[in-house]
Amino acid sequence: xxxxxxNQNRQANQSKRADQAGRAARVSAQSRQVAxxxxxxxxxxxxxxxxxxxxxxxxxxxxxxxxxxxxxxSSAEQETILRQRALAEAQHGNHVEAIAIFSELIDRNPQNAxxxxxxxxxxxxxxxxxxxxxxxxxAIELNxxxxxxxxNRANYYAAQGKFLEAILDYDIALDLNPANVRAxxxxxxxxxxxxxxDRALESFDLALCxxxxxxxxxxxxxxxxxxxxxxxxxxxxxxxALEKLAQPSPNxxxxxxxxxxxxxxxxxxxxxPLHPN
Numbered sequence: 001x002x003x004x005x006x007n008q009n010r011q012a013n014q015s016k017r018a019d020q021a022g023r024a025a026r027v028s029a030q031s032r033q034v035a036x037x038x039x040x041x042x043x044x045x046x047x048x049x050x051x052x053x054x055x056x057x058x059x060x061x062x063x064x065x066x067x068x069x070x071x072x073x074s075s076a077e078q079e080t081i082l083r084q085r086a087l088a089e090a091q092h093g094n095h096v097e098a099i100a101i102f103s104e105l106i107d108r109n110p111q112n113a114x115x116x117x118x119x120x121x122x123x124x125x126x127x128x129x130x131x132x133x134x135x136x137x138x139a140i141e142l143n144x145x146x147x148x149x150x151x152n153r154a155n156y157y158a159a160q161g162k163f164l165e166a167i168l169d170y171d172i173a174l175d176l177n178p179a180n181v182r183a184x185x186x187x188x189x190x191x192x193x194x195x196x197x198d199r200a201l202e203s204f205d206l207a208l209c210x211x212x213x214x215x216x217x218x219x220x221x222x223x224x225x226x227x228x229x230x231x232x233x234x235x236x237x238x239x240x241a242l243e244k245l246a247q248p249s250p251n252x253x254x255x256x257x258x259x260x261x262x263x264x265x266x267x268x269x270x271x272x273p274l275h276p277n
Contacts, residue, residue, distance in 0.1 A: 079108060082101055083105060086098045086122075087118070090118075090125070095125060102115055102118055112142075113149060116139035117135065117148055120133070120136045123135060124152070124159075132152075136153040137153070148173070151173040151180060153169050154167075154169035154187075166190050167190060170186060170187035171187075179210055187203045191203060192227065214240075215241050218237045219245070222234045241259075242260065246260065
C-alpha cells in the first residue's frame with residue numbers, strides 16, 4: 001500500500017478524533033453548566049430544612065472557637081453565677097445543693113467572707129447550728145466589717161436563747177451598716193422576746209424609714225403592739241401588713257406566704273371574743 005496514502009488516512013483519523021473530542025468537551029461543559037443550574041434551582045425550590053444541604057458548612061474550627069469564647073469566663077464571673085445558683089437553691093429549700101455550691105465557692109476563694117456567711121446561713125436554716133456558728137465566726141475573722149455576718153450570728157444567738165449576745169451583734173451590724181433593714185427587724189424581735197416593747201417598737205420604726213420589707217415590719221410591729229396590749233395599733237399594723245404582703249413581688253417566697261398566714265392568725269386571735277362562753 002502506498003505509504004503516503006497511509007499517512008494521509010492517519011492524519012484524517014486524528015483530525016476526526018480531535019473534532020469528536022472537541023465536541024464531546026463542549027457537550028460535557030454544557031452538561032455540567034446545565035447540571036449546576038438545575039441544582040441551584042432545586043436548592044431554591046426545596047423546603048427550608050432541605051436547603052441546608054446545598055449551603056456550605058461552617059468551618060468547624062470557627063465553631064469551636066466560638067464555643068470556647070463563650071466558656072472563657074473570668075473567675076469573678078464564674079463565682080457570680082455559682083453564688084446566684086446557690087442563693088436560688090437556698091430560696092427553694094434545697095439546702096444540700098446550696099451548701100455544696102457554697103463549699104465549691106469557698107474552695108475557689110477561701111478568703112471570701114461572704115461565702116462563709118452565706119453557707120452558715122444555709123446551715124442554720126437546715127438545722128445545723130454548730131456548722132453555722134463556725135462559718136459565721138470564720139466570716140467575721142476574715143472580714144470584721146461584714147455586717148451581714150454579725151446579723152446572721154446574732155440570729156443564731158437569739159435562737160439559742162443568748163439574747164444579750166444577740167443584741168450586741170445586732171448593734172455591731174447596725175453600726176457598720178445602718179441601712180441593714182433585716183438587722184433592725186431582727187433586733188426588734190429580740191427586744192420583744194425580752195418584753196422590752198418600747199425598744200422593740202423603736203427598732204421597727206427605724207426599719208420603716210428605710211422603705212424596705214414593709215410588710216414584714218408592720219407584721220412584727222403589730223405583734224409587739226398586740227403583746228403590749230395596744231390592740232387598736234395592733235389591728236392597724238396587721239391590716240397594713242396583709243395589704244403589703246399580698247402585693248406581688250419578684251422576691252416573694254415561701255417565707256412571705258408563711259408570714260401572711262401568721263398575721264391572719266394573729267389578727268383572728270385579736271378579734272375573737274375574749275370570753276366566747
